[in-house]
Amino acid sequence: MNKKTKMPEWVVVIGVSVLSVLAALFLSNTTSFQTLELKSLDMRFGLRGPLEIEDNPIVIIKIDDQSDESTPHRWPWPRSYFAHVLRNLNEAGVKAIGVDVIFDQPDKYGAEKDDELRDVLNTYDNIVLAGKISRTFEQGYSKSTVIPPYEKFITPRSHWGLVSLESDLDGFYRRYIVSDVHRDSLYSSFAAMIYKIYTDQEDALLTSDEKSFHIGTLTIPKYDYSSMLVNFIGPAYSFPNYSFDNILDTEDFDLLDDYDLDVFDDPGDPEFGISPGLKYSGILKDKIVLIGSTMQELHDNFPTPFLDAGGNDSIMAKVEMPGVEIHANALLTMLQNRFLRRVPDALTIGNILLALLLTFLATRFLPTLWSAAAVFAGFVVFVVSAIYLFSGFNLIIEMVFPTVVVGFAYMGHILYHYLQTQQEKRMLRGAFAQYVPEKVVQDIVANPEKLQLGGVERVVSVMFSDVAGFTSISEKLSPAELVILLNEYLTAMTNIVMEHNGIIDKYEGDAIMAEFGVPVPFEDHPQVACRVALRMQEKLVEMRKQWKKEGRPQLEARIGINTGEMIVGNMGSQTVFDYTVMGDHVNLASRLEGANKQYGTFIMISEFTNAYVKNDFYTRPLDLIRVKGKEQPIEVFELIAERGQTLDSTHLEMLSVYQRGIEAYRKRSWNEAIEFFEYCLSLRENDMPSKLYRKRCLEFKLNDPGPDWDGVFTMTTK
Known part of the structure; x- marks a missing residue:
């Protein structure tokens, strides 16, 4: 996405200040302006009051x-x-x-x-x-x-x-x-x-x-x-x-x-x-x-201050x-040598410059009402100071010119910030509208403070999905057929993500990267990510039926989900950037998507995500894995269904027995584990994780892994 280069703040300060001074100088030649300054002198006389001589x-x-x-x-x-x-x-x-x-x-x-x-x-x-x-x-x-x-x-x-x-x-x-x-x-x-x-x-x-x-x-x-x-x-x-x-x-x-x-x-x-x-x-x-x-x-009487x-x-x-x-x-x-003297021009200029700086700071760092209150308070201080200088020291400082300059500067900064805000809202809408749900876009535009740009750490759930066997599928289709099929798939998957307030980070061919909990935070993003993954698989079941009727390839997608602290914000140059997430937890989600192939599963979540969702979803442990480039193993789980959905008794029994089989496997009780996994296969003959673990147990029974075996599977590919 494109981003307009933001004008440096020092340029804004100088520009607004110069224009304000020029506008005040122009007005200073008018009768009304000069009369107002004279009346301000009369006000000082009146507030000072008569002198006791x-x-x-x-x-x-x-x-x-x-x-x-x-x-x-x-x-x-x-x-x-x-x-x-x-x-x-x-x-x-x-x-x-x-x-x-x-x-x-x-x-x-x-x-x-x-x-x-x-x-x-x-x-x-x-x-x-x-x-x-x-x-x-x-x-x-x-x-x-x-x-x-x-x-x-x-x-x-x-x-x-x-x-x-x-x-x-x-x-x-x-x-x-x-x-x-x-x-x-x-x-x-x-x-x-x-x-x-x-x-x-x-x-x-x-x-x-x-x-x-x-x-x-x-x-x-x-x-x-x-x-x-x-x-x-x-x-x-x-x-x-x-x-x-x-x-x-x-x-x-x-x-x-x-x-x-x-x-x-x-x-x-x-x-x-x-x-x-x-x-x-x-x-x-x-x-x-x-x-x-x-x-x-005799007409020899005159109006005086x-x-x-x-x-x-x-x-x-x-x-x-x-x-x-x-x-x-x-x-x-x-x-009495009690002459009224103007303050030096240097002091007036210095006061104006200071007031311009304070006005900028007020409009830059305070909400509009507070900045208005701050500028008004500064005006009151200025008026009181002018009266004090006049009453105590017979010094006259121009009041109208500095006030008009600061007034123009304040309005200029407010106008600039308003236009900048409108531009940022347009930028945000343009930047997010393509891959963020409309109601989220509206929330971002209405409350841009919720969107912390520039890189902040935040707990986010990230999802990677990829079409299984896409390379071989693409070889069987013409480019036009491939594009049509891929667009149907991506459109359906994208709609599901955006319906659940997720954002599409990027597409890479058939792969989708999506995040939940950004740019506008919400607490249940792990649950939402899991719900979206299940809904995507359900949608694919429907789509495969239609594709089968049409004689087209029936796509299957593998999904990996991880939750953790990631760097969130605009990443890129000053002119081209992406709103994205970075960090080890992002990389892990990508690895989990690919790791599905090892276990014959379609949705794999990390132990971090599972900790959030285990009471809301049916999951089962898949393995302790060590991803390439990392020493610390993590436990991964298969996401099966949302609790509240009806699973048949056979499926529930299989999950219970599978859990006991995993426990026996990690205790090196190979025979016991084999019995559990074979029983699982008797209940669901195509359960790929049970087949994998039965095979491992048979191999370890013949070839003991040794005393250093910790039950961790090391992934050698990304």
């Missing part, structure tokens, strides 16, 4: 609805409001101030309002204003324009930085532009400028290389060419914050009547339990204050984050 240096002043309602003017307010607040903050000891409002045009309330703000900017050098780089697309080209603060506010002591925020493709804000380029000029971000002021590095240059930004001694890992990832400390309003009007509300500034309480510069009265206002409380001393809008109508993030049930997680707070998060990330 000790001595948070950043305070936010909100341009909110309360302030808009309490001031004499509605938004946009006169610049004098900002001048007043900036002066108040500096008087409260604030170290650095950022104003997240772009003042790029003259104040609509008059030039004197701009002058007031300019005077404050000339007085203090710790204030950072907002600017941006505007980009538009016209006729397929990108056009950029720098929008700095209004020219009056560009003073020797003032600073400004870019407040532009850029969303990811899903509309969420996770990155922060650290610097941007316009016409070969590098512009610093709002947070970077404030960082330099707060850390007393006003003169430090912001530089950039392939992997990082640099501000003095600070190194900021790049997310892309212009941005970093923001390590958000929590959802919206996680920073200390006050309304703009709380800072504006001093003795020299009049809010609307209901709000004008002069709370900012209230000295307080400890005697009456009145706490001082922000100016004297020390709350703002040495702090960074960021001023920005939180009003919804904590918005609806899993694991965070804070009510603020349902609120978009003001842009000023995104700046605050970016600035705090810089100040």
